[in-house]
Amino acid sequence: MKRGTYILLKDLFNKKKKYASIPTEGSKVDIPEGLMKKCDNCNKIIYRKELSTNLNVCPNCGHHHQLNAWERINSLFDEGTFVEWDKGMITSNPLDFPEYEGKLEKDRKKTGLNEAVVTGFGNIDGHATAFAVMDARFRMGSMGSVVGEKIARAIENAREKSIPFIIFTASGGARMQEGVLSLMQMSKTSVAISRFSEAGGLMVSVMTHPTTGGVSASFASLGDYNFAEPGALIGFAGRRIIEQTTREKLPDDFQTAEFLLKHGQLDQVIHRHDLTYVLGTLLKMHQKGGSPK
Amino acid sequence: MKQILEFEKPIVNLREKIAELKKFTGESEIDLTEEISTLEKRLSDLEDNIYGNLKPWQRVQMARHQERPTTLDYIGELFTDFLEFHGDRTFGDDEAIVSGIAYYKDVPVTVIGHQRGKNTKENIRRNFGMPHPEGYRKALRHMKQADKFNRPIICFIDTKGADPGKESEERGQSEAIARNLMEMAGLKVPVICVVIGEGGSGGALALGVGDRIFMLENSTYSVISPEGAAALLWKDSGLAQRAAESMKITAPDLFELGIVDEIIPEPKGGAHRDIKQQAANIDVVIEKALKELNNLSNDELLEQRWEKYKQIGEYKEQ
Numbered sequence: 001m002k003r004g005t006y007i008l009l010k011d012l013f014n015k016k017k018k019y020a021s022i023p024t025e026g027s028k029v030d031i032p033e034g035l036m037k038k039c040d041n042c043n044k045i046i047y048r049k050e051l052s053t054n055l056n057v058c059p060n061c062g063h064h065h066q067l068n069a070w071e072r073i074n075s076l077f078d079e080g081t082f083v084e085w086d087k088g089m090i091t092s093n094p095l096d097f098p099e100y101e102g103k104l105e106k107d108r109k110k111t112g113l114n115e116a117v118v119t120g121f122g123n124i125d126g127h128a129t130a131f132a133v134m135d136a137r138f139r140m141g142s143m144g145s146v147v148g149e150k151i152a153r154a155i156e157n158a159r160e161k162s163i164p165f166i167i168f169t170a171s172g173g174a175r176m177q178e179g180v181l182s183l184m185q186m187s188k189t190s191v192a193i194s195r196f197s198e199a200g201g202l203m204v205s206v207m208t209h210p211t212t213g214g215v216s217a218s219f220a221s222l223g224d225y226n227f228a229e230p231g232a233l234i235g236f237a238g239r240r241i242i243e244q245t246t247r248e249k250l251p252d253d254f255q256t257a258e259f260l261l262k263h264g265q266l267d268q269v270i271h272r273h274d275l276t277y278v279l280g281t282l283l284k285m286h287q288k289g290g291s292p293k
Numbered sequence: 294m295k296q297i298l299e300f301e302k303p304i305v306n307l308r309e310k311i312a313e314l315k316k317f318t319g320e321s322e323i324d325l326t327e328e329i330s331t332l333e334k335r336l337s338d339l340e341d342n343i344y345g346n347l348k349p350w351q352r353v354q355m356a357r358h359q360e361r362p363t364t365l366d367y368i369g370e371l372f373t374d375f376l377e378f379h380g381d382r383t384f385g386d387d388e389a390i391v392s393g394i395a396y397y398k399d400v401p402v403t404v405i406g407h408q409r410g411k412n413t414k415e416n417i418r419r420n421f422g423m424p425h426p427e428g429y430r431k432a433l434r435h436m437k438q439a440d441k442f443n444r445p446i447i448c449f450i451d452t453k454g455a456d457p458g459k460e461s462e463e464r465g466q467s468e469a470i471a472r473n474l475m476e477m478a479g480l481k482v483p484v485i486c487v488v489i490g491e492g493g494s495g496g497a498l499a500l501g502v503g504d505r506i507f508m509l510e511n512s513t514y515s516v517i518s519p520e521g522a523a524a525l526l527w528k529d530s531g532l533a534q535r536a537a538e539s540m541k542i543t544a545p546d547l548f549e550l551g552i553v554d555e556i557i558p559e560p561k562g563g564a565h566r567d568i569k570q571q572a573a574n575i576d577v578v579i580e581k582a583l584k585e586l587n588n589l590s591n592d593e594l595l596e597q598r599w600e601k602y603k604q605i606g607e608y609k610e611q
Contacts, residue, residue: 092609187478236466236495265465265467
């Protein structure tokens with residue numbers, strides 16, 4: 001009797017639903033596509049406009065939804081200062097991998113981008129910097145020849161122009177369809193970073209959801225400062241593979257930004273609303289000595 | 294117990310038949326010398342035909358062969374006075390990577406390589422040649438030392454990939470691999486990398502940024518194992534054979550893609566058939582490469598390294 005009462009009382013105050021509701025065709029129509037969105041974390045229905053003016057951070061629970069490359073760029077750069085590099089570079093399907101070109105074409109249409117990274121330069125809070133922003137919508141942000149080449153060139157440009165380099169990563173890792181050429185982009189970008197660093201250049205990495213595999217094991221981890229957004233998934237090996245191989249129960253927060261911070265792998269986890277301030281301040285502090293000679 | 298691969302069975306059967314006939318001739322009055330020599334000719338043709346036309350999946354099996362020589366086997370053949378040094382000075386010693394200094398023809402060099410085991414017990418100790426973060430960090434410590442004392446570095450690559458484990462993630466295996474890539478790029482001494490077995494993903498690459506990359510004829514180098522690729526792309530790891538073909542992971546493939554500088558030939562039937570011959574074949578390319586690289590100034594060395602990596606990749610510009 002007592003136990004029953006307890007459960008009833010608890011249920012009154014618990015927001016968590018007792019039953020999982022299966023959405024029907026009807027209920028789907030209830031949220032007009034484009035006008036509202038259900039938060040991936042707290043399930044609250046939010047106006048898209050409200051979400052977008054809040055930089056895709058849920059006003060209810062603070063969950064950071066992904067930003068695409070241009071949303072990111074527009075949110076950070078001083079208006080009218082951004083110039084894009086190598087916009088027209090596209091893959092040539094070097095391994096003649098079956099079905100690859102169709103998939104690329106589909107993602108080009110979907111995103112309006114030619115590849116999974118946008119590079120260029122512009123000003124953050126009045127400070128010039130070179131830039132690479134990955135877009136997870138394009139082939140899961142995976143890195144093939146084009147992504148590697150664009151990033152390597154952006155770093156070289158930063159070196160030649162004597163400006164810092166900031167990268168926002170969002171990637172599932174290497175692009176399978178370009179095989180070992182994808183793997184070698186890890187080396188290529190790392191050699192570029194080595195040259196840039198040797199010349200005294202400042203590199204900042206901001207890992208966003210998700211940053212895994214070959215991208216996390218190359219430039220994403222090679223900033224002079226390594227940051228991440230709250231809740232971002234960051235890791236090398238996939239959770240499922242680790243569970244299957246080791247038969248070990250992994251903690252819920254495994255491979256999250258907060259998990260990495262706790263294990264000493266990050267300088268800070270930064271709320272999206274604070275990014276312009278932190279990056280702007282960093283750039284300012286490195287004005288003398290942060291640019292390659 | 295010798296491991297016999299499926300495609301080698303016709304060769305093994307014929308060889309057994311010849312041995313039987315030889316035994317029979319020795320014990321009886323009937324002379325079969327002529328038949329034996331015909332069969333021996335046939336055996337030689339069969340070997341040429343099978344080993345000379347290995348398919349990608351067959352090369353994968355060769356690269357994974359139980360008896361395939363490991364880093365320590367080659368160290369024994371190619372170097373003298375090898376002194377192995379342990380530990381990353383931060384966490385521990387990873388036995389999936391061996392590292393130390395030795396003489397290569399009277400010149401002190403730093404030698405680093407992945408180390409597999411040849412039996413279960415040794416494989417458990419070596420974690421099947423899959424490095425942990427402390428392994429990469431040990432390797433880096435030795436590379437920095439080589440840089441300081443102006444010793445060339447020779448790396449042997451032979452791993453399925455990085456250790457897929459909870460602790461390796463906690464200790465920052467992404468950062469450890471990334472750091473090695475960047476630091477190797479800046480080393481002011483010649484770095485020579487030889488893929489001797491499997492070159493698996495980031496775990497291989499962490500010892501793989503060099504001035505020369507060589508691959509044994511039947512070694513592989515790939516972004517993911519064929520099984521892993523098949524599971525990811527087609528949700529069926531049974532399609533590994535197809536993945537091995539599409540992914541272009543063999544030495545000839547990598548040579549064609551402009552990643553590998555030279556393919557080191559293997560004895561007929563694979564490296565394990567004749568370790569001494571294999572080591573001699575490796576010796577030739579290392580000696581030549583060192584001679585070329587030792588003539589370069591620091592700046593030239595670094596510039597050539599950048600040029601080497603800069604050109605890897607294929608794309609179009611509109």
